[in-house]
Amino acid sequence: MKSMKLYSHVHRIYNDLSALGIGPQDALTVAQLAPFDQYHYDGTRAVDLAVTRLAVGPGSHLLDIGSGIGGPARHIAATTGAQVTALELQPDLDAVARDLTGRCGLGAQITHVCGDILNGAAGGPFDGILSLLCMLHIPDKARLFAACRAALKPGQAMYIEDFAEARPLTASEERTLAVKVQSSQLPTPDDYRAHLERAGFADVTLTDVTQDWRAVSAARVQAARDGRAANLAVHGPEIVAGLEDFYDAVDGLWQGGALTGLRILAR
Ligand SMILES: C[S@@+](CC[C@H](N)C(=O)[O-])C[C@H]1O[C@@H](n2cnc3c(N)ncnc32)[C@H](O)[C@@H]1O
Secondary structure, rough: OOOHHOOOOOOOOHHHHHHOOOOOOOOOOOHOOOOOOOOOHHHHHHHHHOOOOHOOOOOOOEEOOOOOHHHHHHHHHHOOOEEEEEOOOHHHHHHHHHHHHHOOOOOOOOOEOOOOHHEEEOOOOEEEEEEOOOOOOOOOOHHHHHHHHOOOOEEEEEEEEEEEEEOOHHHHHHHHHHHHHHOOOOOOHHHHHHHHHHHOOOOOEEEEEEHHHHHHHHHHHHHHHHHHHHHHHOOOHHHHHHHHHHHHHHHHHHOOOEEEEEEEEEO
């Protein structure tokens, strides 16, 4: 996983907080963290859309699969009053997530679990599932969606944001995806729908957000270039070079027409 530079040095968020004058023991707000703790496209706006589509409310218990350092889970808990189980595979991300959640005073609403969705680590069943840019890491979609179905109460919904293959990929694009994005065997959008339906999901709607994510990716590359001096001062050269390399690699895939961005709702 650590050849994907988004996931190396995840403690860098403490550099960002320190630059704001926030120390390692200080209390935090969800709003203070939002610029740094959302590892998907379009930040908390995307999470708000998921909340609406899943009809999350104070009585809901949601499972967030691949919860990263916990940004979406904290935003949902703080804005809706829902309970969230935040399932994250990588122990260092999970540890940062737990620390930030505790310092936001959200420990009673969010249960952090470090484990693999494929091994039934999440428990459940839940009132809804959210998964933002995690499933691209899991090639065995049959096993993945069987695990998702088992974690969901009958009739409830799962909301996914993910990559799909837009066209047959070149060998170089496949290498970039495999090494720098830790992703192999992306499905096409039609494959995605078929996998979900075979696993027992119904009312599957796929929304193509490729244009939006292509623009977000280009803006992220530009912002990294424009902000390089400030980022170097906060994080140092290794972290800055790693993130820029990751952003450039993903942007090459977007601008080259290799990827389709999908928002998926399935029941
Ligand atoms: C791009 S990050 C997105 C994190 C979070 N959803 C967000 O939007 O901020 C995807 C996360 O999925 C996690 N992940 C990948 N495979 C997983 C699995 N099998 N079970 C649980 N988490 C997984 C990764 O470790 C990573 O933290």
